[in-house]
Amino acid sequence: MSSKRNKDDDRLSLDETLANLTLVLKKKQQVLEEREAALEKATAELNRGRSEVFGDKSDNDVLHLNVGGDRMSVLRRTLTSVEGSMLASRFSGRWDDSLEKDGEGCFFIDQPMELFRPMINHLRAKSCETPLVPPVKSPHLINMHYELRLDFYRMVEYFGMTHGIYPTVIEMHSGDPESAEIGTFPDCYVKSSEWSTFTVQTLGHNRDITSFEIVLGSVERMQIGWINESRYVENVSDDHKNGVGEEENSLALDCCRGGLLNQGEFTKLESLRKLKAGSVIRCEQKGHRWLVDGKLVASSLASDDTFHFENAFLPPTGHVNNGKKDEIIPCFSGKGHWTLSQIVLSCP
Known part of the structure; x- marks a missing residue:
């Protein structure tokens, strides 16, 4: 009798457990259905909002332009292909009703067609x-008069297209590629779990990097500077690693010790304390001027009122050695996180 009662109790307990599980599953299913309904509602509201802002605009729209009096037709997605640029924002569709138009309703671009067309053709090729x-190369404009080339560079900069037309990229020079995450334009950054060295390279064009700006995150043994790429050899033996500024043909600001490294020679800068996260290091004229948080801290130029260093390896801008131009490029050694916030290119 007792055995039968126990079996009945076990059966009742099992039935109650199954009933409770069924109830729990029903509640979870209800929660999921409610979340799905909320997501569908949010998506519908987002689409409604986009429709109100952009109307029925599409990346496939063919836009008719009047460029300095000459007509051109181009896809909207071509004009908006460089993320974050003023040109992309202008033709996103949001501002179509307020943009300047000619008498026939064509969007008016107040630029000469001979300057605007090479930029658009490059975007079309990309x-x-x-x-x-082979990859698409940037417009070299070798047959264009020098003053017109300057006007072209000025126009590209005005539309915020410089890094789309004349791209640069961060590359690892030495270290374990698996230890680093490298961001590309428009978010150029390095997150490295091991001490490594990186360079900034130009892609498909002959415009040199003349100045750059770095914003520090959390870093260890951070060295920011320049190298003569064709002559720089880095010591990467197992027991010791040198970085930029510690070898010949390199110059760097040592962010953690607060000084200047010139081909292995360290000079303490008394006005420069150990730099922290958020500090902005700007280097101008290919290593000839150094600024930290807007303050000039070192220079090779006699006209600057600051610490002066002997510029042992950096040649004058445009220097040519044995018929070959010295390639002076930005270089960073360190561990941690930092962002490349600005690059200035030359006008060849």
Whole structure:
């Protein structure tokens, strides 16, 4: 009798457990259905809001432009292909009703067609780039008069297109590629779990980097500077690693010790304390001027009222050695996180 009662109790307990599980599953299903409904509602509201802001605009829209009096037709997605640029914002669709138009309703661009067309043709070529052919190169404009080339660079900069037309990229010079995360334009950054060295390279064009700006995150043994790429050799033996500024043909600001490294020679800068996260290091004229948080801290130029250093390896801008131009490029050694916030390119 007792055995039968126990079996009945076990059966009742099992039935109650199954009933409770069923109830729990129903409640979870209800929660999921409510979340799905809320997501669908939010998506519908977002689409409604986008429609109110952009109307029925599409990346596939063919836009008709009047460029300095000459007509051109171009896809909206071509004009907006460089993320974060003023050109992309202008033709996103949000401002179509307020943009300048000619008497026939064509969007008016107050630039000469001979300058605007090379930029658009470059974007068109990039849109159909494939790995089966060589990568698209930036406009070199070798047949254009020098003053017009300057006007072209000025126009590209005005539209916020410089790093889309004349790209740069951070590359690892030495270290374990698996230890570093490298961001590309418009978010150029390095997150490295091991001490490594990186350079900034130009892609598909002959405009040199003349100045750059770095914003520090949390870093260890951070050295920011320049190298003569064709002559720089870094010591990366197992028991010791040198970085930028510690070898010949390199110059760097040592952020953690607060000084200048000139081909291995360290000079303490008394006005420069150990730099912290958020500090902004700006280096101008290919290593000739150094600023920290807007204050000039070192220079090779006699006209600057600050610490002066002997510029042992950095040649004058445009220096040519044995028929070959010295390639002076930015270089960073360190561990941690930092952001490349600005780059200035030359006008060849």
